[in-house]
Amino acid sequence: MRPFDYYQPESFDEAFKLLTMPDKVVMPLAGSTDLIPMVRDERWSPDIVVDIKELPGLRDIKPVAGGPGCGVCEGECLYVGAAVRMSEIARSPLVNRHWGVLAQAAGAVGHEQVRNRATLGGNMGTASPAGDTLSALLVLEAEVLIQGAGGERCIPVTKFFLGPRKTALRPGEIIVAVLLPPLPEGSAGSYERLSRRRGADLALVGVSALAVPYAGGYQWRLALCAVAPTPIRVPEAEAVLSAGHDAVSLEQAAQLALAASHPIDDVRATAAYRREMVVRLTRRALQHVVEQLEH
Amino acid sequence: MKGNYVGQSLPRIDARTKVTGTAPYPGDFSMEGQLIMKVLFAGRPHARVVSIDTREAEQVPGCVAVFTAADVPVNEYGLQYPDQPVLCGPGGDKAGADIVRFVGDQVAVVVAETAAAAVQARELITVEYEDLPVVTDPRAALQPDAPRLHPPYPGITIHPELVYEGNIVSRHRIRRGDVDAAWANAAVIVETEYEIPGQEHAFLQPEAGLGYIDEEGRVTVVVSSQWAHEDRHEIAHALGLEEEQVRVIYPAIGGAFGGKEDMSVQIILALAAWKLRRPVKIVWSREESIVGHHKRHRVFARARWAADGEGQLLAAETKIVADAGAYTYTTNKVLGNLVLTVNGPYRIPNVKTEVLGVYTNNIPGGAFRGFGAPQGNFIAESQMNKLAEALGLDPVEFRLRNLVRAGEPMPWGKPLPDDARGLTDTLIAAAEAVGWRKSDTGWVAPRSAARPGDPPALQRGTGIALGVKNVGFSFGYQENAWAGIELRGDAEIAEARVYAASSDVGQGTRTVIRQMAAEALELPIEKVHVEATDTAITGSSGSCSASRMTFMIGNAIRGAAAAALEKWHDEERPAQADFTYLAPKTTQIDPETGYGHPNFSYGYVAVAAEIAVDTETGALHFPCLVCANDVGQAINPRMVEGQIEGGVIQGLGWATTENFIEKDGRPLTTTLSTYLIPTIADIPDEVQAIIIENAEQHGPWGARGMGEMPFIPVAAAVHHALRNATGIWYNRFPVTVERVLRGLKGK
Numbered sequence A: 001m002r003p004f005d006y007y008q009p010e011s012f013d014e015a016f017k018l019l020t021m022p023d024k025v026v027m028p029l030a031g032s033t034d035l036i037p038m039v040r041d042e043r044w045s046p047d048i049v050v051d052i053k054e055l056p057g058l059r060d061i062k063p064v065a066g067g068p069g070c071g072v073c074e075g076e077c078l079y080v081g082a083a084v085r086m087s088e089i090a091r092s093p094l095v096n097r098h099w100g101v102l103a104q105a106a107g108a109v110g111h112e113q114v115r116n117r118a119t120l121g122g123n124m125g126t127a128s129p130a131g132d133t134l135s136a137l138l139v140l141e142a143e144v145l146i147q148g149a150g151g152e153r154c155i156p157v158t159k160f161f162l163g164p165r166k167t168a169l170r171p172g173e174i175i176v177a178v179l180l181p182p183l184p185e186g187s188a189g190s191y192e193r194l195s196r197r198r199g200a201d202l203a204l205v206g207v208s209a210l211a212v213p214y215a216g217g218y219q220w221r222l223a224l225c226a227v228a229p230t231p232i233r234v235p236e237a238e239a240v241l242s243a244g245h246d247a248v249s250l251e252q253a254a255q256l257a258l259a260a261s262h263p264i265d266d267v268r269a270t271a272a273y274r275r276e277m278v279v280r281l282t283r284r285a286l287q288h289v290v291e292q293l294e295h
Numbered sequence B: 001m002k003g004n005y006v007g008q009s010l011p012r013i014d015a016r017t018k019v020t021g022t023a024p025y026p027g028d029f030s031m032e033g034q035l036i037m038k039v040l041f042a043g044r045p046h047a048r049v050v051s052i053d054t055r056e057a058e059q060v061p062g063c064v065a066v067f068t069a070a071d072v073p074v075n076e077y078g079l080q081y082p083d084q085p086v087l088c089g090p091g092g093d094k095a096g097a098d099i100v101r102f103v104g105d106q107v108a109v110v111v112a113e114t115a116a117a118a119v120q121a122r123e124l125i126t127v128e129y130e131d132l133p134v135v136t137d138p139r140a141a142l143q144p145d146a147p148r149l150h151p152p153y154p155g156i157t158i159h160p161e162l163v164y165e166g167n168i169v170s171r172h173r174i175r176r177g178d179v180d181a182a183w184a185n186a187a188v189i190v191e192t193e194y195e196i197p198g199q200e201h202a203f204l205q206p207e208a209g210l211g212y213i214d215e216e217g218r219v220t221v222v223v224s225s226q227w228a229h230e231d232r233h234e235i236a237h238a239l240g241l242e243e244e245q246v247r248v249i250y251p252a253i254g255g256a257f258g259g260k261e262d263m264s265v266q267i268i269l270a271l272a273a274w275k276l277r278r279p280v281k282i283v284w285s286r287e288e289s290i291v292g293h294h295k296r297h298r299v300f301a302r303a304r305w306a307a308d309g310e311g312q313l314l315a316a317e318t319k320i321v322a323d324a325g326a327y328t329y330t331t332n333k334v335l336g337n338l339v340l341t342v343n344g345p346y347r348i349p350n351v352k353t354e355v356l357g358v359y360t361n362n363i364p365g366g367a368f369r370g371f372g373a374p375q376g377n378f379i380a381e382s383q384m385n386k387l388a389e390a391l392g393l394d395p396v397e398f399r400l401r402n403l404v405r406a407g408e409p410m411p412w413g414k415p416l417p418d419d420a421r422g423l424t425d426t427l428i429a430a431a432e433a434v435g436w437r438k439s440d441t442g443w444v445a446p447r448s449a450a451r452p453g454d455p456p457a458l459q460r461g462t463g464i465a466l467g468v469k470n471v472g473f474s475f476g477y478q479e480n481a482w483a484g485i486e487l488r489g490d491a492e493i494a495e496a497r498v499y500a501a502s503s504d505v506g507q508g509t510r511t512v513i514r515q516m517a518a519e520a521l522e523l524p525i526e527k528v529h530v531e532a533t534d535t536a537i538t539g540s541s542g543s544c545s546a547s548r549m550t551f552m553i554g555n556a557i558r559g560a561a562a563a564a565l566e567k568w569h570d571e572e573r574p575a576q577a578d579f580t581y582l583a584p585k586t587t588q589i590d591p592e593t594g595y596g597h598p599n600f601s602y603g604y605v606a607v608a609a610e611i612a613v614d615t616e617t618g619a620l621h622f623p624c625l626v627c628a629n630d631v632g633q634a635i636n637p638r639m640v641e642g643q644i645e646g647g648v649i650q651g652l653g654w655a656t657t658e659n660f661i662e663k664d665g666r667p668l669t670t671t672l673s674t675y676l677i678p679t680i681a682d683i684p685d686e687v688q689a690i691i692i693e694n695a696e697q698h699g700p701w702g703a704r705g706m707g708e709m710p711f712i713p714v715a716a717a718v719h720h721a722l723r724n725a726t727g728i729w730y731n732r733f734p735v736t737v738e739r740v741l742r743g744l745k746g747k
């Protein structure tokens, strides 16, 4: 494996000095569950890696009043630091309070050993189309808090994923946290995913569904991963569901999810199988939400 | 029987070092001044190596040497027949050694001061290839116009089944009665085509080793494989040395499962160390390991079996084409076991079996836990389950009616060497554990009802299969194993040192050796030390395969212990003795009829499976797998359970998620993220290990072999359960989620 220099700064200043070193390939590092395999397989060749886990605030999960970055979050948002590990997210009572779909997605990543290292920021930084937490972040309409040498900015997660392994991060920037906007009491979400094996296998299809009480009915949100170059929202399906969820609209939404997907053929599965699974998993995710709403 | 040590679940002697991470595996050994070796693999399935230019590579700073075919004194290797070049390329005098026949053929090895220099130099080797036509389906390789992969066979018969006609490596036949006359009397006939997959061993520790010249001038390799003395033999042969000039040492071994029977790094390490007179180290990556060692044989079969209205088997006709891949490896022996298992342990008056092993440009087929029996068993047991269904008989009942009774001949004309009570015992134990009940009219299968909370898409089923496999080397080979014991002390024995060239691949052989030695010597176990496996200090105890280590070494230890105790009583100090145990004789089987007495001992095993199928996604879940195994005598019951659990889960992987994909001779699943072995999240909710102990007359303390047995019936039991859950016979596996769904859709 190609060697690299490793630093673990404790301040942002120090971190950004490293992250902006000229003429060097510098990469942030969190749990390293993507980075090390990529370096080993000679697909990434950093000269320097900057471990961001000890930076202030990166491992926090905390309620915050109003979005510190964008101000979009009115009321109480949940701040989830970029270096929080999947196992912590999955078990966090705070995350599970309203944003359980993210906890479910985090709990679906890899297996216990992976989840004990893998971080939310790393999942986003890798920006794999199959990243489990990504569709959950989409339906939660998360905000991404980003910091670089030039300062802080905040963008909606819908603008964050640009393509397979491509994000809106500029050179030298890191994700500090995501902000999860508040959800009214009575919201319900579900993450469904399918893989060829239960443990440690990338999703063939992942579906996040969320219903938010709105004007006497529900506003629905639906997002998919592993079926397009980036995780996608399916607004057509959401519109149908938000107009009233019954057996017919659930079915329609599942078909609209299929229409929005462009899965590929590879050694893991054929596109035809993946397409079929989009329909069935969407149906399941929606049904699970409906079951919760009816309780 | 429970002795002081035999029958006791003592902790493994290597438990602490393995759990704490200090057990020394081959890759952990380093020496002052060592060099690093890298292999240049062919990376293409079939080509003539026109030329190899190493000049640029040799210029890389730190590159010490590049070895090619011309550097190998006797450039051939093969456990059964030396049809594989150690290094492929021009420059030697061996016909056909300039051809690469699969992607993992080794073309050159680079030895350098650092890994980086070795990698850089490897990239600068220029190989000119002339690609040759590729054949990857063994059925296509049988056609007269198929490319021929090897030069004509010189015609010396080594084993009668090794025929080398065109691309046919081996042929086995059984002919008994007259199948063609039997069909007319049949009440039911079941005819099926099966496609049985290969399998990657996926042992934890990829191939690695250290080669050096020892203090007595021997070229020495520290490696992890399965038969130290055979490694020594193969190395000596290729290097043109006497065996005494070669030494092989086995430290801790991170799994093997048959995948380390053939040579990987042994010969090249020895070659480099011998030529350079410096220590040389190699560690393969997972990808190199998956490309570089053989796989379980892929098998294509057509089976036509018949039974009469009373539920008695009438005839079995089975034709099998197995993918031997690029070289012979142990194909003829693997398929010898396939031919003995493909008709099951049943009374069948008319049998016609043909098994062909055929060369292709795929990764070679070779040894893998079960050694041909899993493929044979899948065919036989699937046919049995189908026949039972066609007859409207319970599958347990149907088997009990047809099992050979003590003294009745097997399809090869001779009876099993014992009363084979284990067949009935294991079958009933496994069946009862999942809910089979005996009624007045015979055995009744459990009903697979939905359980509270089951979603509508979930369907449940239960299945069963029975298995048999030989223990020990067979087909006329005089099976043997060596052990030595040295007793030290004065008036009392202070210490016993036990010597045996075992290969502890993780199954715990060294622990069992210690228990058996303490029992035989009637010594407190603390006084018994098991010496290292090192050809410099031990005779050959044979291969770690064929479920034979406990059986064979146990008998050798008993002999050595008795002899050493006698010397001790004669006042010899230290009292030293060794003993070579010779197992009962066997014979080859007749090439035309299969008639013979191929084995001296067998193990018996049954597996019952409970399955839950998500009919919307094809995902499978296993609430319970039961394995009942007649082990004769469990020397260490907890380790037997470990073997059962591991074997059953490995069998489950073969049946379900392990999909080894090769396209045009190129493997596409060369990582453990694309080739999926079961993880802890994929194993059954419960694996029930039922140990049955019908003493084996020749076994040490009654033990019979068991390491392979639990694997064998898993695939057939799983398929039976899947059938009962879905109504579909999947005659092709692995039953991946996608394949399950396709089947449910009738495609």
Ligand SMILES: Cc1cc2nc3c(=O)[nH]c(=O)nc-3n(C[C@H](O)[C@H](O)[C@H](O)COP(=O)(O)OP(=O)(O)OC[C@H]3O[C@@H](n4cnc5c(N)ncnc54)[C@H](O)[C@@H]3O)c2cc1C
Residues within 6 Å of the ligand: A027, A028, A029, A030, A031, A032, A033, A034, A035, A036, A037, A052, A082, A083, A108, A109, A110, A111, A114, A117, A118, A119, A120, A121, A122, A123, A124, A125, A126, A130, A131, A132, A133, A169, A173, A174, A175, A176, A200, A201, A202, A203
């Ligand atoms: C066995 C195994 C199984 C896996 N299974 C799954 C699975 O089921 N689902 C799934 O989604 N993923 C899976 N993964 C992938 C991986 O675990 C996840 O993507 C994980 O979330 C990555 O997090 P990390 O902290 O380990 O990232 P790292 O490897 O440390 O970093 C990944 C990338 O993100 C960048 N990065 C990290 N933190 C930041 C930050 N704060 N700001 C900006 N960039 C950052 C890094 O520079 C790098 O490019 C698996 C990996 C393994 C090894």
